[in-house]
Amino acid sequence: MAETATREFLHNLHDLPQTVKDSCFRLGKAPESEREESQATFHNLFLHIHSVRVHVRTLKPTLTFGLGLMATASFLITIITGVLLMVYYKPSTDLAYQSIKDIHFTVSTGRFIRNIHRWSAQLMVLVVLLHMARVFFTASYKKPREFNWLIGLALLVLTLALSFTGYLLPWDQLAYWAITIGSNIANSPRELTDAIGITRFFDPGGFQKRLLLGANYVGQDALIRFYVLHVFVLPLALVTLLGVHFWRIRKDGGLAKPEDPPGGLAEWGGEKRPVFQPLATKTYGLMALVKGKRAPVNRGPENTVMSWPHLFWAELSVFMVTVAVTLILAFYSDAPLKELANAAIPENPAKAPWYFLGLQELVSYSAFMGGMLIPMIVLVGLALIPFLDRRPGGEGTWFGTSHERSVFWQSIFFACAVTVGMLAFTVNYGWLRNWFPNIHQLWIIAINPGSLFVLIFAAWSIFILKRKDSVRLSAVSLFTCFLVGFTLLTYFATVHRGPNWHFYWWPSQWPVH
Amino acid sequence: MKDPSRIYRWLLLVASVVTIVYLVGAAVRENYLAQWRTVQHEYRNILREKATDDRGRELLAKFRVEMKQTTIPALGTVDRCVTCHNGIDDPRMTDMPQPHRTHPGHILDKHPVDRFGCTVCHHGQGAAMSFNEAKAEDVFWDYPLLPPELTESTCVTCHDAERLPPDQIPLLTVGMRLYREKSCGSCHKLGGRGGSLGPALDNEGAKTKHQLIMTNLKPPHTTWSWQNAHFRDPGGVVPDSLMRNPTVTRQEALALTAYMLSQWKRDVPESYLAPDKIEQKYRALHPAPLAGEEVYRGYCTACHGNGTYTRWDKKFNRFIPAIRGVSLISTATREYLRANIEQGRPGTQMPAWGSHAGGLLPEEITGVVEYLRSGAPAVPAMTALTLHGDDSNGLSLFLKNCAGCHGMNGRGGMAPEIGNPVFQQAATDEFIIRTIRNGRIGTAMPAFQRNDAPAFSDQDIADVLAYLRTLGEPKAQKAMAQRVTSRTPPGGKP
Structure with missing residues (x-):
């Protein structure tokens, strides 16, 4: 007996690597047939959110440019590097700055990791914005994907909030004054309540600011709030919504794409291919859980490929490209760290993070309009798009319906002209306060370059609506105007605004302090 | 059909290679190319060369290439300067080039590095690990490394x-x-x-x-x-x-x-303060008064010079009076001088110097007054003026003869403001009469009652005096005060 038990033990010991491997991977080997490839997909927790087969269109690089994945990848990178940074970071006004300096100077690879964290966070904001533009211009928000568009908007807001809360943590001059600006934007409803004289009774601005900062100034309370939001609340919310976002992609039938005509020939890659003809007697809807017309199975299998390995190659490559881009940026460019925060020495100009600079430009005209009302209008407007533009067509194709491309270019031209013209006018001639020094503040809140942008862009989209007789084209014109306005204002405030928010052609002309 | 994931596999390959290259690059940069490592290897070679006795061999054996720092919690500093400046406390390194050289002088004898660190004296970014960042002239740091000749300025800390x-x-x-x-x-x-x-x-x-x-x-x-x-x-x-x-x-x-x-x-x-520093702090609470002349030199000469001449100041746009001039101090009483020094002269650049403002002690002001008056002739007795003045005639005389320099309502111009409260309270009738009569030698103020050509009769002077005194009445004072406060303060820039 002992003899056999010993032998069995030795045998098991010998097989140990193989048995451990088998127990980890349900398939246990590289899949060899399509059946095994399907199993590889749905037997894996991390892969099973994918469908087993994907449409070839999904893999076309120019359809999505991998933007959504890139945003996810940069989020994962920030999570990993963020956890590493948390090991050394101390969220206290006395210690925070020194701990970042230590990360920078002495922690092994600390500087590199902090750079990666910073760059992937910046990349994430940029890519999320581009992803939104991609989804819009390929009309991918249309039924049944309206809800996912809303989730996407929430993710955009969370991304901005994550980036913004992270801004304060180094507790340097850049952080301190950017957050001071940010909290003053939260305070901006006061401009309205002050103007009509009800701040004493009703002060939402002051409430928001105190809620954000935990005090009336940027100090320890603000730091710990931002820290908790940055490392716990917001990432948790973002991960949750990200799960919903992915799940809805799958349940809404994968990436938006034009219908393949059933039973006919569909063109793909310059060739006509026969399309899968579903049997009338069989229900292909996955246990009726999937919305739409018996979703993915409806499409011709000739135009689909196995997710394993094709989709996963694509996803992995986008992930690695994101990593590589972040590493290159992090290698050459250090994350900024200015002097220790000092309430006595204001940064001049004190600028918000770049993605809020467009807003800051508007805030410089009217805090309430630029900091509260216009962002609200933009968010509500974006949220309404899929519910107001309900006519199918153009899904999954860039500028898919007729005239879209020309309306897009016209809107770019129009919005550029309006934005540049308005900025040039404001810089040269000032605004109401310069002409009528004693004018009531309510006039300025109501009539300023920011509110005029909104009105003019709205008028333009109504003009397109009437002229082209298409809700989609009207939406395209408005969305394009928003993108152009955002881009130009951000550029303008970044490059051309100097100390005291004065206009300069170039930062090198700023007076040196 | 073309393999749809071919492009992605190429992309993956390229991105992965780039990733590995940059990861390796970052590792090499940090672990092999860091400036301080090179410096420490150099220093070890120097130690090896100098290891001629037991002590030298011991130092060599103990030397490790590693990050070094001095943490002084009491001063809130972490100084890593010693990572590169390894030889500062080794007397054999006096002939070595920086950063290996011995710290000059005998300062370290009384200021050991492990108690004081480096930046408390030298400033600079102690936490940095490269010279450029430690010097911190072009990086974001509030207090860059002081040039050697200016380092003495931090001795005063303690x-x-x-x-x-x-x-x-x-x-x-x-x-x-x-x-x-x-x-x-x-x-x-x-x-x-x-x-x-x-x-x-x-x-x-x-x-x-x-x-x-x-x-x-x-x-x-x-x-x-x-x-x-x-x-x-x-x-x-x-x-x-x-x-x-x-x-x-x-x-x-x-x-x-x-x-x-x-x-x-x-x-x-x-615990870091030298005994003399504590004494100095105590002395600052109980200052010993300076002599009048010293006070004058330290706090008056920038504007008044030696006080014996009047001059026109372009930046102030007014005359600065000769406060030790014979004609002033032969007229002005001690009380008048004292009041002007203590409370200043509103409307001019002369600030108040009393302990509430300029911080001079009462004894010091007495001393200055005495200094101003030193060498002054005895004030001659004056024929008393008992006439009753008529202020409306005084007004017309003032407008004709005085307002050109002293301004309407005595609000001042080239000449001092004579409507302001300090002047009105400090100047006695006698002082004003004497000044009008004799003028102020060395200034533009002429004498109005010289023996050879009297411009004013005694009655005229009495009238002008009566008018001047109306400027001191509350109503006139209020108007004056409003005007003073609404005026932009002079200068303000350093």
Whole structure:
């Protein structure tokens, strides 16, 4: 007996690597047939959110440019590097700055990791914005994907909030004054309540600011709030919504794409291919859980490929490209760290993070309009798009319906002209306060370059609506105007605004302090 | 059909290779190419060369290539300077090039590195691991490394500069002397004493470059290059500065710069203070009065010179009176002088010097008054004026003869403001009459009742006096006060 038990033990010991491997991977080997490839997909927790087969269109690089994945990848990178940074970071006004300096100077690879964290966070904001533009211009928000568009908007807001809360943590001059600006934007409803004289009774601005900062100034309370939001609340919310976002992609039938005509020939890659003809007697809807017309199975299998390995190659490559881009940026460019925060020495100009600079430009005209009302209008407007533009067509194709491309270019031209013209006018001639020094503040809140942008862009989209007789084209014109306005204002405030928010052609002309 | 994921596999390959290259690159950069590692390898070679005795061999054996730092919790500093400056406490390294050289002088004997660190004296970014970042002139750091000659300015953190041997602090010694000689206190406060035309200088050394206007300065933009340039040419650095050019040599400007940098009320634990520093703090609470002449030199001469001549000041746009001139002190009583010094002369650049404002002690003001009056002739007796004045006639005489310089309602112009409350209260009738009669020699104020050609009769003088006194009435005073407060303050720039 002992003899056999010993032998069995030795045998098991010998097989140990193989048995451990088998127990980890349900398939246990590289899949060899399509059946095994399907199993590889749905037997894996991390892969099973994918469908087993994907449409070839999904893999076309120019359809999505991998933007959504890139945003996810940069989020994962920030999570990993963020956890590493948390090991050394101390969220206290006395210690925070020194701990970042230590990360920078002495922690092994600390500087590199902090750079990666910073760059992937910046990349994430940029890519999320581009992803939104991609989804819009390929009309991918249309039924049944309206809800996912809303989730996407929430993710955009969370991304901005994550980036913004992270801004304060180094507790340097850049952080301190950017957050001071940010909290003053939260305070901006006061401009309205002050103007009509009800701040004493009703002060939402002051409430928001105190809620954000935990005090009336940027100090320890603000730091710990931002820290908790940055490392716990917001990432948790973002991960949750990200799960919903992915799940809805799958349940809404994968990436938006034009219908393949059933039973006919569909063109793909310059060739006509026969399309899968579903049997009338069989229900292909996955246990009726999937919305739409018996979703993915409806499409011709000739135009689909196995997710394993094709989709996963694509996803992995986008992930690695994101990593590589972040590493290159992090290698050459250090994350900024200015002097220790000092309430006595204001940064001049004190600028918000770049993605809020467009807003800051508007805030410089009217805090309430630029900091509260216009962002609200933009968010509500974006949220309404899929519910107001309900006519199918153009899904999954860039500028898919007729005239879209020309309306897009016209809107770019129009919005550029309006934005540049308005900025040039404001810089040269000032605004109401310069002409009528004693004018009531309510006039300025109501009539300023920011509110005029909104009105003019709205008028333009109504003009397109009437002229082209298409809700989609009207939406395209408005969305394009928003993108152009955002881009130009951000550029303008970044490059051309100097100390005291004065206009300069170039930062090198700023007076040196 | 073409393989749809082919492009992605190529992309993956390229991205992965790039990733690995940069990861390896970052690792190599940090672990092999760091500046401090090279320096420490060099230093080990030096140690090896010098390991000729037991002690040397022991030092060599103990030496490790590693990060080194001095942490001083009491001062809140972490100084990693010793990572590269390995030889500062090794007397054999005096002939070595930096950064291996022994610390010069015997300062480390009394200031061991493990108790004081480096940046408390030298400034700079102690936490940094490369020289450029430690020097911190072009990186974001409030207090860059001080140039060697200015390092003495930080001795004052724990020492009383007056008690340190002058050869240890050559620049500070000169700077302190110049501060008195150039009468900087006429316009600037230090320790609560001084004029109010310029900014107080108590924490001048704590300023960062962001608090100074660098526009007209060539790089490097450091606080000391600003101070240095500013002492050579104040108006050239701060365009509309009221500050008079102190006319100093290059070396003197540097000395004043060191003195300014030493003005820093820095909090260090009591245990770090030298006994003389504690004494100095005690003395500041119970100041010993200076003699009148010293006070005059330190706090008056920048504007009044030696006080025996009147001059027109372009920047102030008014005459600065000869306060030791015979004609003033032969007329002015002690009380008048005292009131003018204590309370200043509203409407002019003359600030108040009483203990509530300029910080002079009552004894010191007495001393200054005596100094002003030293050498004055006895005030001759005056024929009394008992006439009753008519202020309306006084007004017409004033408009014809006085308002041109003293301004409508005596609000001042080229000549002093005679409607202001301090003047009205301090000036006795006798003083005013005497001044009108005799004029003020050395100024534009003529004598109105000379024996040879009397312009005013006694009655006229009485009328003018009566009119002048109406300016002191509450109503006139109120109008005056409103005007004074609504006027923009003079200068304001350093």
